[in-house]
Amino acid sequence: MDFSIKPLDAKNGYATFKTGCIAVAVFDDKTLSAAAKALDSKGEIQAALKSGDITGKPGSALLLRNLSGIAAERVLLVGLGKPGAITEKDFTSALQATARTFATLGGGDAIVALPFDSVAKRDANWAIHCFILAARDGAYRPDTMKSKKEPVTGGVKKIAFAIDTKQAASARETVAQAIATANGIELTKELGNLPANVCTPTYLANTAKKMAREFKLTAEILDRKQLQALKMGSFLSVTNGSVEPPKFIVLKHSGGKAKEAPIVLVGKGITFDSGGISIKPGAAMDEMKYDMGGAAAVLGTMRAIAEMNLPLNVIVVIPACENMPSGSATKPGDIVTSMSGQTIEVLNTDAEGRLVLCDALTYVERFKPALVIDAATLTGACITALGHHNSGLFTRNDDVHDALANELLAAGKAAGDTAWRMPIEDSYQEQLKSNFADMGNIGGPAAGSVTAACFLERYTRKYTWAHLDIAGTAWKSGAAKGSTGRPVPLLTAFLLGRAKAAKAR
Numbered sequence: 001m002d003f004s005i006k007p008l009d010a011k012n013g014y015a016t017f018k019t020g021c022i023a024v025a026v027f028d029d030k031t032l033s034a035a036a037k038a039l040d041s042k043g044e045i046q047a048a049l050k051s052g053d054i055t056g057k058p059g060s061a062l063l064l065r066n067l068s069g070i071a072a073e074r075v076l077l078v079g080l081g082k083p084g085a086i087t088e089k090d091f092t093s094a095l096q097a098t099a100r101t102f103a104t105l106g107g108g109d110a111i112v113a114l115p116f117d118s119v120a121k122r123d124a125n126w127a128i129h130c131f132i133l134a135a136r137d138g139a140y141r142p143d144t145m146k147s148k149k150e151p152v153t154g155g156v157k158k159i160a161f162a163i164d165t166k167q168a169a170s171a172r173e174t175v176a177q178a179i180a181t182a183n184g185i186e187l188t189k190e191l192g193n194l195p196a197n198v199c200t201p202t203y204l205a206n207t208a209k210k211m212a213r214e215f216k217l218t219a220e221i222l223d224r225k226q227l228q229a230l231k232m233g234s235f236l237s238v239t240n241g242s243v244e245p246p247k248f249i250v251l252k253h254s255g256g257k258a259k260e261a262p263i264v265l266v267g268k269g270i271t272f273d274s275g276g277i278s279i280k281p282g283a284a285m286d287e288m289k290y291d292m293g294g295a296a297a298v299l300g301t302m303r304a305i306a307e308m309n310l311p312l313n314v315i316v317v318i319p320a321c322e323n324m325p326s327g328s329a330t331k332p333g334d335i336v337t338s339m340s341g342q343t344i345e346v347l348n349t350d351a352e353g354r355l356v357l358c359d360a361l362t363y364v365e366r367f368k369p370a371l372v373i374d375a376a377t378l379t380g381a382c383i384t385a386l387g388h389h390n391s392g393l394f395t396r397n398d399d400v401h402d403a404l405a406n407e408l409l410a411a412g413k414a415a416g417d418t419a420w421r422m423p424i425e426d427s428y429q430e431q432l433k434s435n436f437a438d439m440g441n442i443g444g445p446a447a448g449s450v451t452a453a454c455f456l457e458r459y460t461r462k463y464t465w466a467h468l469d470i471a472g473t474a475w476k477s478g479a480a481k482g483s484t485g486r487p488v489p490l491l492t493a494f495l496l497g498r499a500k501a502a503k504a505r
């Protein structure tokens with residue numbers, strides 16, 4: 001799919017655009033957007049609205065052919081709801097309807113001429129970004145493992161956005177950024193959807209190495225021996241039952257000044273979570289191939305920002321392994337020593353995410369990070385709390401962390417990849433008490449996602465840190481089973497914001 005900008009000026013108006021299809025907006029009070037008016041010299045669009053063929057409700061669509069006096073072959077009327085300041089939600093429905101119709105049209109090219117400038121609190125760049133992500137999302141097929149791919153029939157391959165000449169340069173930058181973000185999301189989806197017998201820790205490590213070659217990043221992969229030397233007893237205890245070797249992945253993008261402290265992204269990389277000796281029930285256990293969703297998302301985010309060559313120093317860190325039962329597996333009650341020196345009583349081997357993350361969170365201290373964000377499919381309890389709409393966002397409660405939380409929440413909102421803040425408080429820490437070790441790895445049935453975050457908090461006291469529990473958002477179950485690519489949009493928007501601030505400095 002190819003995206004570009006079609007500059008609008010006095011000479012090049014909507015009616016002169018030679019294209020397979022031009023998409024314009026109509027409203028639910030039967031009025032036309034400026035672009036629709038420009039194509040309606042003979043009143044044909046007005047007549048379609050009057051006839052009731054299209055309501056103008058958000059997301060409604062009607063395709064017309066051979067309108068008089070215009071160069072475009074087809075006009076796609078798209079409903080945008082109420083005229084005036086258009087809500088984000090209505091605009092998104094219209095974009096999705098447009099992308100969906102484009103995907104079914106006879107091949108060729110199309111122009112989107114929606115009122116990008118009329119979205120409440122957002123600008124044209126936001127609208128273009130949304131459109132590109134929606135179109136790429138609709139075009140993705142999880143068919144890598146199918147022996148016969150369904151042939152792609154029809155669909156518009158080249159899409160241009162009609163934008164005033166004055167805004168064309170910034171819109172072009174937006175197009176490039178949105179394509180990079182879509183490429184990152186696609187990598188994340190692909191890694192998530194691949195089965196655990198293909199997407200192993202070694203496969204994730206090779207993906208990082210490949211990215212390093214393609215985007216001039218540096219990749220370092222630590223193996224079991226090196227992890228033993230680092231005394232990552234907690235991480236290694238999770239790998240005990242598995243024959244797949246663990247990998248600890250470090251991938252660096254050095255786009256900022258040499259002395260600038262890096263932003264570190266840590267991703268949970270459990271390529272299959274059987275639960276270990278505390279084995280999970282069989283139903284839907286296949287979905288535990290998605291337990292590397294955090295790892296996939298930080299790699300996808302890296303792919304996006306490396307393609308954009310953002311002027312930031314960013315380091316991705318992934319503890320990757322399987323969680324399997326066997327005669328050599330860690331047993332409930334075993335006590336392990338983490339890299340930080342803190343001892344952990346493994347009361348449930350299925351609470352393995354925190355066990356791999358805590359050592360990664362200690363390891364990243366060496367980078368003297370500006371901040372650390374981890375993303376993890378950490379707890380079923382987070383799904384109980386927030387469902388599948390919001391990722392859980394956890395930080396400490398001081399000024400620095402409140403500011404970081406707000407920045408992440410705003411990035412998620414802008415990117416349509418939202419998070420909701422959850423508490424970290426000392427009162428919950430008490431649930432992690434162990435009679436025999438410094439802490440247990442579970443905090444009982446109450447507030448499971450909070451106690452998991454409290455566990456991680458104990459390993460992050462040397463830097464600014466945020467935790468995203470993406471258990472409910474990283475993939476979909478049921479008929480539409482598949483990776484969502486979240487939270488790549490949130491993380492990428494956050495880093496884009498940081499890059500903008502860095503440039504302004």
Ligand code: BES
Nearest residue numbers: 348350351352377378379380381442471
């Ligand atoms: N990977 C799971 C969390 C998970 C479960 C994500 C279902 C998405 C859907 C994690 O390792 C886990 O098993 N957590 C346990 C923790 C419990 C034993 C304290 C859970 O949530 O049940």
Ligand code: MN
Nearest residue numbers: 273350351352
């Ligand atoms: Mn588990």
Ligand code: ZN
Nearest residue numbers: 270273291353
């Ligand atoms: Zn897990």
